[in-house]
Amino acid sequence: MPRHRVFIEDTQESFACDEAQSVLLGMEALGRKGIPVGCRNGGCGVCKVEVTSGQYVTRVMSRAHVSAEEEASGRALACRIRPTTDLRLRVLGSMRATVCGDTRASATDAP
Amino acid sequence: MAINGVLRPGHAVLRALDLDESVHFYTEVLGLQETGRDKSGRVYLKAWDERDHNSVVLRQADRAGLDCFGFKVLNDATLNTLEGRLREYGVSTERVPAGDMLETGERVRFQIPTGHLIELYAQKTSVGNGLGDLNPEAWAPNQKGISPLRMDHALIYGGDIDGNRRLFEDVLEFTLVERVKLEDGTTDLATWLTCSNKAHDIAMVRHHEDAKLHHVSFMLETWESVLRAADIMSMNRVSIDMGPTRHGITRGTTIYFFDPSGNRLETFSGGYQWYPDQNPITWTWDEVGRAIYYHDRKLNPAFLSVVT
Numbered sequence: 568m569p570r571h572r573v574f575i576e577d578t579q580e581s582f583a584c585d586e587a588q589s590v591l592l593g594m595e596a597l598g599r600k601g602i603p604v605g606c607r608n609g610g611c612g613v614c615k616v617e618v619t620s621g622q623y624v625t626r627v628m629s630r631a632h633v634s635a636e637e638e639a640s641g642r643a644l645a646c647r648i649r650p651t652t653d654l655r656l657r658v659l660g661s662m663r664a665t666v667c668g669d670t671r672a673s674a675t676d677a678p
Numbered sequence: 679m680a681i682n683g684v685l686r687p688g689h690a691v692l693r694a695l696d697l698d699e700s701v702h703f704y705t706e707v708l709g710l711q712e713t714g715r716d717k718s719g720r721v722y723l724k725a726w727d728e729r730d731h732n733s734v735v736l737r738q739a740d741r742a743g744l745d746c747f748g749f750k751v752l753n754d755a756t757l758n759t760l761e762g763r764l765r766e767y768g769v770s771t772e773r774v775p776a777g778d779m780l781e782t783g784e785r786v787r788f789q790i791p792t793g794h795l796i797e798l799y800a801q802k803t804s805v806g807n808g809l810g811d812l813n814p815e816a817w818a819p820n821q822k823g824i825s826p827l828r829m830d831h832a833l834i835y836g837g838d839i840d841g842n843r844r845l846f847e848d849v850l851e852f853t854l855v856e857r858v859k860l861e862d863g864t865t866d867l868a869t870w871l872t873c874s875n876k877a878h879d880i881a882m883v884r885h886h887e888d889a890k891l892h893h894v895s896f897m898l899e900t901w902e903s904v905l906r907a908a909d910i911m912s913m914n915r916v917s918i919d920m921g922p923t924r925h926g927i928t929r930g931t932t933i934y935f936f937d938p939s940g941n942r943l944e945t946f947s948g949g950y951q952w953y954p955d956q957n958p959i960t961w962t963w964d965e966v967g968r969a970i971y972y973h974d975r976k977l978n979p980a981f982l983s984v985v986t
């Protein structure tokens with residue numbers, strides 16, 4: 568299976584991601600402590616990203632987290648996209664907290 | 679003690695992003711039995727040892743989560759009484775006609791303070807557990823996948839869990855079994871309530887968004903079968919959140935994992951039996967890690983933030 572480079576703009580890190588593998592699983596394989604992996608199945612929304620360049624294929628993802636318009640403009644759940652070219656992306660949503668040390672969207676802002 | 683009002687959790691209606699994929703997962707991997715499909719396309723499932731026609735209903739939708747959680751009550755008179763009490767309490771109720779859900783009688787549906795839809799019903803066709811009622815064998819031989827005994831409870835997330843607790847206690851006669859306090863020592867972060875002899879039939883965690891699902895749980899017989907469930911999850915590359923481990927709260931052994939739409943499920947075994955003369959157990963904020971995950975002794979970030 569071809570592999571593609573996925574570049575995370577927020578942290579200037581990149582990793583190789585197999586075409587058969589979701590971008591989130593690729594990030595998980597980075598082994599970076601704190602990557603907030605949620606359901607891995609497109610339902611919880613914690614892995615929301617914005618792809619700023621490159622091509623990918625998607626699987627159905629929760630409309631509670633990514634609207635059709637957002638999806639058309641490059642927003643996606645990282646667990647539901649697979650790269651078909653190299654990608655550049657920005658991390659959105661509650662994932663920012665742990666990937667980028669951004670406390671505005673803390674993963675534990677619940678209670 | 680007699681259990682004669684609300685008997686037990688009876689159904690969880692879950693949303694599926696890809697219905698075929700979910701049905702495959704729930705039947706082949708979790709090992710529930712498909713018992714029917716209705717005109718609107720909902721798929722009905724039951725665990726092998728459940729007698730009633732369904733305990734899990736899957737509905738194709740564009741988002742994950744829980745449509746509603748239903749409790750079976752003793753009989754029609756109890757249903758009417760509880761509906762009356764809900765109204766007296768100021769809760770508006772709606773009657774969903776019999777047959778709207780396959781093999782299920784009229785349901786009394788209402789919204790609780792955290793925004794979740796709860797249903798009560800008295801009638802659901804008994805299709806049996808396959809063993810019969812006369813001189814039965816010990817278990818059904820035709821089981822697939824993890825094959826839990828039953829759908830057991832749910833953990834829901836939302837804002838006003840105090841309002842929820844009062845409604846469940848004052849109107850539906852549930853009892854508080856365990857609670858976790860926040861740092862201030864007074865506010866409940868979470869509560870576990872029972873309507874039966876179980877350590878919990880429903881639990882709730884305070885959260886900034888209403889109407890969220892943390893997990894729907896399925897009961898296994900032994901710790902050994904919890905390990906076997908984890909093996910089956912790995913064989914099928916199921917997304918696991920936590921475990922196998924033990925909860926300090928309720929003392930159940932557990933695995934948290936996700937269905938193909940990202941809804942968290944649990945398979946668990948054990949825990950204690952509750953009796954009405956037991957005092958509620960309180961956990962303090964500094965011990966919340968051990969309360970939730972008895973061995974790790976700390977929360978994973980997903981516990982408080984990953985919901986559908």
Ligand code: FES
Nearest residue numbers: 605606607612646
């Ligand atoms: S991890 Fe839950 S939507 Fe991607």
Ligand SMILES: [Fe+2]
Nearest residue numbers: 831833895944
């Ligand atoms: Fe549970």
